Amino acid sequence: MLRAVAPITAAHWSRAIAMPNTEPPIETIAQAVGYKKEIIAACQGDALTSGFEPLMTFYLTKNLKPSEIERGASDAGGTNIYGVKYYPYGATTNSQWGYRNVLEAKDVLATMEKVGMPLLLHGEVHVDERGEEVDPYIGEQAFVKEILPQLLETYPKLKISLEHLSSAEAADFIEKHGKEQRLAATIPAHHLLYGRTDIEKRPALRSKPLVKDNSDKERIRTLVTKGLPFVFAGTDSAPHPESKKLSPPIAYGVFSAPVALELYTQVFDELGALDTLENFLSVSGPRFYGLEPSAETITLIKKDWQTTEPVVTDEGVKVWPICDAKHGLGNETIHWQLTR
Numbered sequence: 001m002l003r004a005v006a007p008i009t010a011a012h013w014s015r016a017i018a019m020p021n022t023e024p025p026i027e028t029i030a031q032a033v034g035y036k037k038e039i040i041a042a043c044q045g046d047a048l049t050s051g052f053e054p055l056m057t058f059y060l061t062k063n064l065k066p067s068e069i070e071r072g073a074s075d076a077g078g079t080n081i082y083g084v085k086y087y088p089y090g091a092t093t094n095s096q097w098g099y100r101n102v103l104e105a106k107d108v109l110a111t112m113e114k115v116g117m118p119l120l121l122h123g124e125v126h127v128d129e130r131g132e133e134v135d136p137y138i139g140e141q142a143f144v145k146e147i148l149p150q151l152l153e154t155y156p157k158l159k160i161s162l163e164h165l166s167s168a169e170a171a172d173f174i175e176k177h178g179k180e181q182r183l184a185a186t187i188p189a190h191h192l193l194y195g196r197t198d199i200e201k202r203p204a205l206r207s208k209p210l211v212k213d214n215s216d217k218e219r220i221r222t223l224v225t226k227g228l229p230f231v232f233a234g235t236d237s238a239p240h241p242e243s244k245k246l247s248p249p250i251a252y253g254v255f256s257a258p259v260a261l262e263l264y265t266q267v268f269d270e271l272g273a274l275d276t277l278e279n280f281l282s283v284s285g286p287r288f289y290g291l292e293p294s295a296e297t298i299t300l301i302k303k304d305w306q307t308t309e310p311v312v313t314d315e316g317v318k319v320w321p322i323c324d325a326k327h328g329l330g331n332e333t334i335h336w337q338l339t340r
C-alpha cells in the first residue's frame, strides 16, 4: 500500500506529516527512522517525487516515553519528530492504542511543552466519564468545549494543532483562540466539499471526525478564506483497499492525495479567495512546524477533469480516491488541474 500511495503524495507536495497510526504504532525513534526510510524508498525512481520529505510523528500511546520525546526534538536519534498525534481510544482507524482522554498523558505532555513538540489532536470525545459512547456527530464539539480549554490552561506553552476540523463550534473556537506557534487547525479538502447528506448517500466517503451538516461546511469554508496564519491545509488522506470502502463494514478515512490540491484550489476560487490560497497551502503549515516554505513552485490551471482510475498496489488491490467518477464519489468534475 505504501509503495502505491506514497509517490502520489510526493508528486503533489514537498513535505507531508506522516501520521503514526500504523500497525504497530510509531512510538520510538527507531520505528520512526525505519518508517521514514520505507516512505522514501517507496518514492524512489520517479523524477517528480525526488526530494520529498516525510515529517515523522509519534502516536500518543501509553508506551510513549518522555525520553523519546526529548530525543525526537532534535535529529540526534536519526530523525526529527515533528509532532505527537492523539487518537481517542476506539474513535478511528487503529485507535486501539490511544488514551481515552488526552489529559491522562501528563508526563509526555509536559515534556512536549518543554521541548516545543506539537500535539496533533484527533479532537473528539469518543466515550464519556461513564464509559458510554458519545454521539459521533457531537464528539468534536464536546472535545472543543470540555477538553481543549483544559489542555490550553494546563500547558500554557504547548503547541497544539486541532487536526481535520469538522464543526462550526470548532471553527468558532479556533477563530477566537487560535494563535501562531500556539494553537492552529488543519482543514481537509473533503470538509470543504461535502455535508452530512452527501456522505449518507455515499457511504464510501465516511471519515472521522464525521463530516457534519451543510451549515458546518459553510462555516469552515468561511474560516479558511480569512487568511488566518493558524489555519492551514491538512489532507488527512487515508488509503483503504476497495474491499473496506465499497462494501460494509466501511472503514473510516478517505483517500484524497491525488485530488486534494486541486480541490482546495477549486474551493478558494469559488469563494473568491485565491489570493489567500498560497499561505493556506504552502506557508502557514511550514511556519507552524518551524520550517521554511518550499522554494519550488507548482502550476494549476482552471480546467475541468475527472478521476476514473484507482491506484493499484503490487498485489492488485485497488484504492479509489474521493471524486472518483466511476463510483460517483462526490464532486465528480474537478474544476482545477495540476499541470506538470
Ligand SMILES: [Zn+2]
Residues within 6 Å of the ligand: 092, 121, 122, 163, 164, 208
Ligand atoms: Zn485523525
